[in-house]
Amino acid sequence: VRIIPHEPKFFELFAKLSDRLAEAARYLLESMNGNVAVQTENLKELEHQADELTHEIITKLNQSFITPFDREDIHRLAAALDDVVDFIYAAGERIAMFRITVVPRDAHALAKVILAQAEHIQNAVAELAKGGAMVAHRLEINRLEKEGDRLKHRAIAELFEREKDAIAVIKLKELYEVLAIATDKADEVANVLESIALKNA
Amino acid sequence: VRIIPHEPKFFELFAKLSDRLAEAARYLLESMNGNVAVQTENLKELEHQADELTHEIITKLNQSFITPFDREDIHRLAAALDDVVDFIYAAGERIAMFRITVVPRDAHALAKVILAQAEHIQNAVAELAKGGAMVAHRLEINRLEKEGDRLKHRAIAELFEREKDAIAVIKLKELYEVLAIATDKADEVANVLESIALKNA
Amino acid sequence: VRIIPHEPKFFELFAKLSDRLAEAARYLLESMNGNVAVQTENLKELEHQADELTHEIITKLNQSFITPFDREDIHRLAAALDDVVDFIYAAGERIAMFRITVVPRDAHALAKVILAQAEHIQNAVAELAKGGAMVAHRLEINRLEKEGDRLKHRAIAELFEREKDAIAVIKLKELYEVLAIATDKADEVANVLESIALKNA
Numbered sequence: 130v131r132i133i134p135h136e137p138k139f140f141e142l143f144a145k146l147s148d149r150l151a152e153a154a155r156y157l158l159e160s161m162n163g164n165v166a167v168q169t170e171n172l173k174e175l176e177h178q179a180d181e182l183t184h185e186i187i188t189k190l191n192q193s194f195i196t197p198f199d200r201e202d203i204h205r206l207a208a209a210l211d212d213v214v215d216f217i218y219a220a221g222e223r224i225a226m227f228r229i230t231v232v233p234r235d236a237h238a239l240a241k242v243i244l245a246q247a248e249h250i251q252n253a254v255a256e257l258a259k260g261g262a263m264v265a266h267r268l269e270i271n272r273l274e275k276e277g278d279r280l281k282h283r284a285i286a287e288l289f290e291r292e293k294d295a296i297a298v299i300k301l302k303e304l305y306e307v308l309a310i311a312t313d314k315a316d317e318v319a320n321v322l323e324s325i326a327l328k329n330a
Numbered sequence: 331v332r333i334i335p336h337e338p339k340f341f342e343l344f345a346k347l348s349d350r351l352a353e354a355a356r357y358l359l360e361s362m363n364g365n366v367a368v369q370t371e372n373l374k375e376l377e378h379q380a381d382e383l384t385h386e387i388i389t390k391l392n393q394s395f396i397t398p399f400d401r402e403d404i405h406r407l408a409a410a411l412d413d414v415v416d417f418i419y420a421a422g423e424r425i426a427m428f429r430i431t432v433v434p435r436d437a438h439a440l441a442k443v444i445l446a447q448a449e450h451i452q453n454a455v456a457e458l459a460k461g462g463a464m465v466a467h468r469l470e471i472n473r474l475e476k477e478g479d480r481l482k483h484r485a486i487a488e489l490f491e492r493e494k495d496a497i498a499v500i501k502l503k504e505l506y507e508v509l510a511i512a513t514d515k516a517d518e519v520a521n522v523l524e525s526i527a528l529k530n531a
Numbered sequence: 532v533r534i535i536p537h538e539p540k541f542f543e544l545f546a547k548l549s550d551r552l553a554e555a556a557r558y559l560l561e562s563m564n565g566n567v568a569v570q571t572e573n574l575k576e577l578e579h580q581a582d583e584l585t586h587e588i589i590t591k592l593n594q595s596f597i598t599p600f601d602r603e604d605i606h607r608l609a610a611a612l613d614d615v616v617d618f619i620y621a622a623g624e625r626i627a628m629f630r631i632t633v634v635p636r637d638a639h640a641l642a643k644v645i646l647a648q649a650e651h652i653q654n655a656v657a658e659l660a661k662g663g664a665m666v667a668h669r670l671e672i673n674r675l676e677k678e679g680d681r682l683k684h685r686a687i688a689e690l691f692e693r694e695k696d697a698i699a700v701i702k703l704k705e706l707y708e709v710l711a712i713a714t715d716k717a718d719e720v721a722n723v724l725e726s727i728a729l730k731n732a
Binding site: 423427428429497498499501 | 534630684687688692697698700701732
């Protein structure tokens with residue numbers, strides 16, 4: 130068993146951080162579902178909490194002589210999780226800032242991909258504390274990232290086909306891109322998680 | 331006192347680099363004030379000097395066995411200072427390349443934020459050599475970054491409200507974004523400075 | 532002579548990776564020459580092979596106790612080479628996704644710059660295995676990056692002068708930017724190569 134008896138704190142903080150991530154992903158999707166403007170204040174609050182947790186992990190890292198896994202990996206994992214939350218928030222911010230009142234189907238599909246990744250991340254982080262296997266979660270998060278990339282590609286190609294209003298093109302293209310970056314950052318989380326698991330196998 | 335008697339050179343180089351940064355920020359604001367097209371040649375020269383200083387710091391780092399603070403922190407600090415100058419230059423470049431003849435009020439306000447951050451960075455770098463406290467400078471630079479972010483957000487939202495010419499939207503949106511990235515890079519400088527000060531406290 | 536007799540594998544992998552890079556650069560230019568839509572499938576395949584090689588280098592790195600040069604430099608070199616291929620692919624992807632049927636002269640010139648850099652990288656990587664000098668290649672790749680930057684700058688300025696269709700501006704501006712990022716990543720490869728050569732001189 131890989132539990133480090135005296136240092137459960139890092140795992141707790143990572144679990145909390147991945148909870149915020151999943152909550153943010155769920156919130157983004159729900160606001161798109163309801164076709165209501167995203168309440169960016171709520172997303173901003175989640176993003177702020179994720180920032181605080183990341184800061185707490187880094188501070189704890191600087192104060193700890195013994196860490197449950199590589200110092201650099203703790204740093205990379207915290208930064209990668211924080212990045213996903215940042216881009217989920219950025220997507221909500223675009224919807225509000227650009228006053229996108231009807232969120233297109235493909236943006237909705239991308240938000241679903243992000244939520245699916247976030248749930249795998251939550252489970253993978255829980256496994257990490259138990260020394261469990263990462264590979265299945267990693268593969269699925271990688272697959273979802275590829276799906277997100279295809280979705281983005283198709284959505285932008287269709288946008289240029291169909292939309293003649295250049296200002297609408299600017300807004301939706303950026304929304305798709307920001308959502309796809311979130312799936313990409315989730316992919317980075319998965320790779321860090323697997324690399325940690327392999328080193329500690 | 332934290333002065334390292336035989337290695338004042340790093341501090342000198344950082345002081346010079348932060349001087350170039352402040353000069354570039356001042357120059358960008360002045361060109362906006364006068365509503366004249368930015369003389370990008372002058373900004374390019376400052377950016378070039380900052381590049382040379384950064385290169386000198388890295389070369390010196392690779393040659394030194396003893397450094398006044400962590401090697402990695404010296405690297406991060408030089409890179410972060412250089413990044414701020416790069417984005418100040420990038421902002422001036424956009425004004426020239428897009429032929430923005432009247433710089434909007436919000437871009438002007440963002441350039442003021444960058445200059446205020448640059449002056450705090452100059453003072454903080456001077457403090458660093460004396461082992462002085464960073465926290466007040468860091469907090470103020472962080473606050474300015476948040477102000478810059480709000481300014482950018484409002485400016486872009488208003489741009490989409492008001493401006494019906496898509497080409498003008500492309501130009502000004504990018505100018506606001508580049509200016510906001512400069513404030514963000516200044517924030518990174520502040521965080522590195524405080525982290526160095528804490529480790530050496 | 533700097534050949535490490537028992538570890539030629541890293542050099543072989545880097546040689547293969549730089550071959551893929553040069554092949555991708557050649558392919559991108561040829562598709563532009565023929566004024567045909569880029570066959571993104573071919574570029575995607577090269578990008579995929581580069582990914583696999585990069586992954587193989589990192590895996591080998593994690594398993595090796597002895598490496599021909601600094602572990603961190605091996606990591607940086609692999610990542611930088613992979614980045615160039617990614618942005619060459621991204622340029623091809625833009626041409627397909629935006630249905631750019633006539634590739635403008637300046638995009639063509641930028642693709643030529645990337646190919647010239649790629650050929651210098653191939654030669655420099657071959658020199659590295661022999662402990663040869665990097666500086667001439669590095670200087671030429673740096674010069675080419677500056678040329679690419681000027682080309683991009685001029686192309687975008689002219690685009691805003693001439694093109695009144697905002698949707699066409701969005702497409703071509705992004706194509707120029709992605710091509711210029713590829714030249715920038717090639718510059719990073721050159722800097723890593725020279726830094727490795729200097730450390731091992």
